[in-house]
Amino acid sequence: MKQFLLIFQLLCFINLYAQHFQTPTQKVNTIKFANVSGYVSIEGTTNKEISIDYYSDDAQSKTLPGNTGVGLELQKLDSAWVFTGLLSETSKGRYAIKVPEKTVLNYQSDADHTRHVVIAKCKGDIDINIPKDVTLTEVSGGVVIQSTSGKVTVNSIAISKHKPVSIITETGPISLAIPANTNAELKLGTATGTVHAAYNNEKGKTLMNGKQLNTKLGTGGPQIHIQSLSGDIHFVQY
Numbered sequence: 202m203k204q205f206l207l208i209f210q211l212l213c214f215i216n217l218y219a220q221h222f223q224t225p226t227q228k229v230n231t232i233k234f235a236n237v238s239g240y241v242s243i244e245g246t247t248n249k250e251i252s253i254d255y256y257s258d259d260a261q262s263k264t265l266p267g268n269t270g271v272g273l274e275l276q277k278l279d280s281a282w283v284f285t286g287l288l289s290e291t292s293k294g295r296y297a298i299k300v301p302e303k304t305v306l307n308y309q310s311d312a313d314h315t316r317h318v319v320i321a322k323c324k325g326d327i328d329i330n331i332p333k334d335v336t337l338t339e340v341s342g343g344v345v346i347q348s349t350s351g352k353v354t355v356n357s358i359a360i361s362k363h364k365p366v367s368i369i370t371e372t373g374p375i376s377l378a379i380p381a382n383t384n385a386e387l388k389l390g391t392a393t394g395t396v397h398a399a400y401n402n403e404k405g406k407t408l409m410n411g412k413q414l415n416t417k418l419g420t421g422g423p424q425i426h427i428q429s430l431s432g433d434i435h436f437v438q439y
Contacts (some may be wrong), residue, residue, distance in 0.1 A: 222269040223252040231281035232300055233307040236314045237273065238292035245302030245323035257294030290314045348373050360385050365424040374432040381438045384419035389436055391429045398436040
């Protein structure tokens with residue numbers, strides 16, 4: 202069975218072209234991404250370097266623009282690095298990015314450049330503004346997400362003291378799961394969507410048609426603000 206899975210995985214990648222970029226981050230504490238095309242995954246690690254792999258089935262991906270060689274232009278500022286995407290917004294390639302886990306991440310994308318961004322195992326603050334889907338898993342620190350029509354999913358987040366969480370969409374649904382022992386001030390609301398909330402070991406509540414939910418989790422603490430114009434909101438403590 203394991204041999205079959207290995208062969209299957211090899212067949213899936215046999216027609217992919219891959220490019221790699223890697224460099225120490227030195228004393229940089231903030232990394233910014235702007236208009237990165239395709240599907241993007243960012244994972245925090247204990248290493249002190251950033252690595253970027255780009256995968257695509259397009260033969261033109263053998264040679265990519267930018268001073269990184271992976272379709273990104275890197276600009277080094279005093280305490281922040283900025284990676285700007287140079288590929289067409291129609292690109293369907295995939296970026297696999299690894300950064301130091303305590304790095305502050307800022308991710309911005311207009312139009313339809315980024316199709317889906319996934320961030321996992323990061324402990325620094327995260328600020329995202331894209332029109333498409335966002336998924337966060339096993340993160341901590343402050344979180345600010347804005348998306349127009351994308352679906353926002355936060356599978357597991359450790360709420361940090363004095364670092365609020367804000368997730369706002371226009372039409373996209375929002376799903377947020379946090380530990381049961383979280384202490385915070387919770388504010389949920391949607392203008393025309395539905396809010397499903399289960400918290401403080403109580404039976405779940407369903408609110409509709411512009412209702413707002415304001416409550417304290419545990420002893421209270423940093424604010425968790427979840428808002429959507431017409432998207433549904435699912436909130437749960439586990």
